[in-house]
Every structure is written in C-alpha cells, then in structure tokens.
Amino acid sequence: MSDTLTPEGNVTATASAAPAETRASRLRDFWSDYRRSPIAVLSLAVVVLLAALSFGAPLVAPQDPYDMAALDWLDAFLPPGTEGSGGYTHLLGTDNAGRDMLSAILYGLRTSFVIGLSAGALALMVGICVGLSAAYFGGRLESLLMRVVDLQLSMPAILLALVLVAMLGQGVGQIILALVVAQYAYFARTTHGAATVERGKDYIEAARSTPLPTRRVLFRHLLPNVLPPLIVVATVQVASAIALEATLSFLGVGLPLTEPSLGSLISNGFKYIHTDRTWLSIYPGIFLMITVVAINLVGDQVRHVLDPKNQR
Amino acid sequence: MTAALDVRGLTTRFETRGATVTAVNDVSFAVEPGRILGLVGESGSGKSVTGFSILGLIDSPGEIAAGEVRIDGDDLRAMSPDQLRRMRGRKVSMVFQDPMMTLNPVLRVGDQMAMAVRVHDRVSKRAAWDRARVALETVGIPAPAERLRAYPHQLSGGMRQRVAIATALLHRPSVIIADEPTTALDVSIQGQILAEVRRLADETGTAIVWITHDLAVVSSLADDICVMYAGRIVESGTAEQVIGHPRHPYTRGLIDSVPSRGQPGEALPQIPGSTPQLADLPTGCAFRPRCSRASELCRTDPPLIGKDHTALCHHPIEEPAP
C-alpha cells in the first residue's frame, strides 16, 4: 500500500506546485509587459492613490462634509485657499452650505468607487453565470438568454439605468442594482462569445465525458479560459459605472442630496456657473475625469497586454 | 543577354525589441527572360522577405540595408518611392500564397483588375475591363466575362489564384515574384497551375522567381534553383545540378527528406534540429549545429565554392567527376 501511495503523493505534489509557479510567473510576465507603457503605469498609480485617499477619507479629509453640525453657514462660498472658521485652509474652497469641497469630493469619490466596484463585480458575476450557462447548455436556453442580452445591448445603458432608477427610487443600493441590470449584458456577451469558442475545443469535451459535476466543468475548466477578455471588460465597465452614476446624480435621479456624490456636487456647482464661483463645479469634475480616464487607460493597457496578437 | 532580374548583395534587416535581425543576408542571383528560378527554403529562411525586398515593399521596422536590384538593367534601389511604385505592377509584380486573402472580398474581380490596369495606363474603365477579360483568357479561365462580375468568394481557390496570376500579368511585367502560390491549393489544381505558369514563362518571356519550401515542385518547374538557409543563399545552380548533385549538406538533407525518393516502408531521413532563430544565429556557418559534416572550421564564415554551381560551405559534398 505504502508503495503505491508514495508515488501518487509525489505526483499530486508536483502537479499542484507547477500551476502555482506558472501563475506567479504569468503574473510577472503580465507586469513586465504592462510596465512598457509609462502612461499606463502612471494611470495605475493614480487609480490606486485616488482609491486610497477616498477610502481613507474619514482620516484624510479635514471635515466630515455630511455632518450638518460641522458646517458653518458663515463659511459658505469661500474661494479655494481661504482659511475658514474651522481654523484650516479650504484648499478647494467651500460650497453654498459652507462645506469643504476637498472633503466633499473625497467622500463623493468613495461613493463612486463603492458603486463602480460593487456594480462591476455583481454584473461580472451575473454576466458570467448567464453567459456560461448559455454556452454550456446550448439549445433553447441559449437562444432565449442571448436574445434578451442582445436586445439589452442594443439599448444604451444610460436609458436603461434611467428608467430603472426611476422605478426603483433613489439610493446607493438602487443605483447599484440599476447599473448591474444595465451592465451585466456586456459580461454575458463576452463570456458567451469566448466560451462558445472554447466549447468547441477538445479539452471541454474530455472534461465532460468524465463523471465530473457540471458546475465543476463550468467553473474549473471553462471559466479560466474566458477570464482574460472579461478582465478587460470589467475595467471598462467599472469606469463606465462611475460615469453613469455621476450622470444620473447630475440629472437629479441618482443619489439623494444627502449622500456624497461627485455627480450631485457638480450638479450643485452647475447652478453657479454664471457666477465666478467656478470651483464648485470644476474641482469635482476634474476628480471625476481623472478617475474615469485613468481607469480606462489601465483597461486599455490590460487589453493590449492580454491580446494574443501583441504577445511575444 | 541582360538578366530580367539581377539581385546583388541584397541585405534586409528588421529592428525588433533590442535586437537587429538580418532576414536577408547578402543575397545575389539573376534570372534571364523566360526562365524560372526556384527559391527554396524552410519557413523563416528569408525567402519571402527577399521577394518583398525586390519590390521595395519592406515596412518599418524593416529596412533594406544594402544591395542592388536591377530589372532590365534599371536599379530599383536608386529610384524615388514614386518611381519605384511605377515599376511595381508594370515591370515587376507578385503573386501570394493564399488566394483567399489576396483578393479584396468586397470588390468585384473586374473592379480590382481594372484598378490595376488603370494605375499604369490611362484608359477608360471599359477598356480596362476588356484588358482584364483578355488576361483571364490567357490564364485559361472559362467564361471570363462572367468571372469579372463575380466577387472573390464566388470563385474556387484555383480560380482565384489564376485571377491573381492574371492580375500580375496585366502589364506584361519582365519579372514575376511568386510566393508559394500553389501551397494552399489541391494537388491536382497545383499541377494545372504549374503547367500554366511554365507555358506563360515560355510564351511571354517573363522571368519568374518561384518561392517555395517544396523541393518537389521546383525540381519539375524551375530552370535554376537557389537554396536559402537563415537568410543566406547556401547553394545555387541549375535545377539538374542542385537536385542531381547537391554540394551543400543542407540541400542534401532537403532532397533526402522528399518522400518519393526513398523505398516504400523505409523511414525518411530527416535533418536533425530545427530552423534557427534569426535573432540568435550561431557564428560562422548557421547550419553548423545541424550538420553531420561540421568541424571546428565551421565556426568561421564559410567560403563560396564553385563557379556556375556554387555552395557556401567549408566541407562541400564532392563534385562528381565530369
């Protein structure tokens, strides 16, 4: 018995060690390719920095801008660089309620990241499930699911999100749900497309003919191979979720005014566009723009690196 | 007689990440009117790049670093880009491997051919279509008027390749570079095309450079043969000389691995090893690591031996007694 066990143990040990090693080296390869574009590296740094600042907002920001008790009406409309009654300098000025703009922006950015990341992650999961089941089971289920997905894809996400938010009402949870419904279709289409190609290959047939449960074939065998295109779609969709949320909030159908949001900050600043209080709308807009563009540039480079055409 | 095509010392380099690759290294050969030169080599040996270099169609990061390319005595390398463009199609043209890809799928065959006519000759569209029809007849396409109105996907592979050859022939060029034009075709169609090409070369006096990896094809078609290895011509001579009495060990290996020459049931001899990476060539003779005759001497650049039938080798196979 021990004779047969030992070699088997050895085999499993080496077999499990090998993938771990290749995964690490693959990651290294990915990074060494990614690094080739200085702009992409800078963008990644910017995204990480903004995320850190916004999630650390309660520690970093000079003020809790949504604590009404902390606000002083006398501080309203202070231009950038003025010292307020709190005894510190308002780097980006204050708004009509005497709110420190920098603090409001950081809190708003946190909301943006939370919404973008959770909507992206949920849409990814839903999309993977829909796309994989359609590709794996085929037949009627496939044509039904994909027809719905295609119909949804032909409708612009903004319109869908607008109607959904109108139906669901305002709030972070509602926005995330609306964005997931509007965006899962992109993931489902990508997963389905990639999985249909993989489905035709021998290894899936081989895995299918062994008595493995369906779920395992789907997630252990099919999924890893459709992952690269999904990563690219996910980056772009997180950026687009952040932009959509800001747009909806700007239009007044997104987050309520009591929630920090870049969109509603800009919307508020927009009221003063004909005055010289331009800092109210410009600064939150700049943060929004930098965030969205940086994420998109990261996505661009990831696409470039993962594209088999560009691989060495 | 002046050669239709005279290539001397042609060298083409590619700049890749951190390394310079010499894809075509000091290549020289000449083809006289009406003759067919077979340029033989494995993929990656630089034979296709040689073809593109002759037409001056090397794009960045590639660059023709040195050499002369003379067509009917005129040096193409000394010409301006526009003069060179005017030579293409008129004096020298090219046919590619995959006939599925060489014709634009969304344009009618006739429109594509008419465009090729009108780029060099100012004739009416109708006259251009007429010329195209005649060209199709020349390469043995039945019902040519109908074929002109067709889209490429409506034609068979062999038919498409004939269209490509007819297009290359439109201006009666002195030289045609044919880059593996029959590799993608069925064997029976391949035979027809080869016979057609042989006939055209004889009738029109066009010089043809036939690029291929298939020694069997050139041995029946070509008048002369050049064998390329790792960017260099390692052996050249008439077809009889090169096939009958190869002097370079690489040519010998190629001939021995052609199936029909062995006894049935006998294992085919193969050249050990694989084509070297151009970015990482051994010093001296590039074939050295795969060669059974190699010695220490082969670490130095091999000499060119022979007069009409040449080889680039330190230890050539002995010439038979005359």
Added chain:
Amino acid sequence: MLGYLIRRLAQAVVVVFAMSIIVFTGVYAIGNPIDVMIDPGATAEIREKLIAQYGLDQPLWRQYFTFLANVAQGDMGTSMVYNIPVVDLVFSRLPATLELVFVSVCIATFIGIPAGLYAGYRPDSVAAKLIMALSVLGFSVPTFWIGMLLIMTFAVNLGVLPSGGRGDVGSLLGIPTSLATLDGWSHVIMPALNLSLFKMGLMIRLTRAGMVEAMRTDYVKFARAQGLTDREIIFSHVLRNISIPIVTVFGLELGSTLAFAVVTESVFTWPGVGKLIIDSILQLDRPVMVTYLVLVVILFVLINLTVDLVYARLDPRVRLKGGS
C-alpha cells in the same frame, strides 16, 4: 428580399409589443402620480375622484388594455403635467432632438473617420498619438461635465455662444428647423459638439483599428505590389472594407446618441424629448414616459433593420436569410 423585409417587420412588431408591456408594467410600478399632482391639502374626495378619472383604481392588466385600445385610436394618453395629449407633446419636441442628433452625428462622422484613418495609416506619428489620446478623453469623460466646460468657456468666459435653449426657427425645404437660421446654428453647435464627442471617440478607434488591420492584409500587399498608390489603396480598397463595421456601429450609435441627448439636452436646456423625459421622470408623468420609451424602441428597431439592409449591400458575402 421582400420576404426578408416582411419577416423582419413582423419580428419588429413583436418586439415593440413585448417592450410596451415591459415598459408599461415598469413605469406603472413607480410611485403614485396622484400624490405628485395634487396639492397635499386636497380632500380625500378630490383624490379619489382624480384616481378614478385616470383609471388608476383599475387592475394593471385592465389599465394596459385600456391603454392599448386608446393607442389603436392614436391616443397615447394625456400628460398629467402639461394636460395636453402626449402624442402632440412628444411630436412637438421631437424635431429639436432630431436636429441636435443629426448635427452631432455629422460632426462625429466627418471628423472621426478621417482622424481614425490617419491614426491607422501612420500609427507611430505624433499626430496619431494625439488623436488617440483625444478619443480616450472623448468617450471616457462624462458628457455632462464636458458640456458644462463648454458653457463656461464659450458662453460665460468668451461670451461668443448662447449657453442654452434653441434659437430662431426658420424653414428649410419646407421643414421648420433652427438649422435654417444663423441664430439657430449658434445655439445648436455647442450642444451638438458635446453630444458628438463620445461617438467621435468611438468612430476614431473603430476606423483606426480597421485601418491598421486592413493595411496588414494580403489584399493590400497585393494592391501595393500592383503599383497602386497608398491613396488609391485607402480609398478604393480599405475604406470599402472598414465601412462595414463602421456602418453597423454607426447605426447602433445613432440610437444611443438619441438616448444620450437626454444628458446634453438637460445641460443645455435644449427643448427636445430628452429634456422632456427627464422632467417627466422627476414628475412621474407616466403617459409621457411610456410614449417616449415605446417611441425609442420603435426607432431602435427601425435603425437595426436599416443597418442590416445596408450591411447586406456593402458585404457581398452576406445574403439576407428568409428571402428567396
């Protein structure tokens, strides 16, 4: 061909029908419009009377059939806010939106395609890199913020263009449009540019990708081997090939431009259907929402059909299925 058309139109009717049910149900799940409409101090009696008047006490399926019966007579209901027939309301706003979309699509196409062609032809040039950088900005920076910057620059700081609204309406070939007057143009140009940026970014990337890919193909090499000039190759060979994906995306994006007009119209207070739908969402004006959404679905279906027909014209390999 005719058989194909009939089949597609039949499919379209089914899609529109299905969407109308979804839209109707969805929209009617939103709050109670009566609460928004009436003065909070009104008596319960008035409230009941209004609910009965709008048929809101009926079960949903009966409301839907009443709605369908009315639609059959060309009546999409009455706006609860403006108190005029919705059809009149929407169609009075539609020309302004179509005008805006038309101008912005023209801007996107006539700048985007040449820019993309150049970026694909000389991908390593500085100009190409600049074009690509701008295209990334174009489709990643939110439209409303760019619109705001445009207003700040051209209306507030420079004072050369009006900040919003539609200009004087003249008549062009019998069609009333603001494009017939100079004042109209000065009003439309900024929102149209704003609306076009996203689409332009997309056009640039698509054209560039198509161009880069086409320049690598054998048929382009073959054309070059025949001595064709780059110009001839690009305009006769490449453009024809990449026009196929461009037309497809163009059509689809036409629809999304209509949808994105919602944002631009709000920023520039452009009196089109986009502004109308936002207002009616905020005011829970159900009949307007339903009409707008059904109209959008119909437009989408028509655009898709047109794209497929054009696609078949451009690509000889495509044969329309269903015809004989």
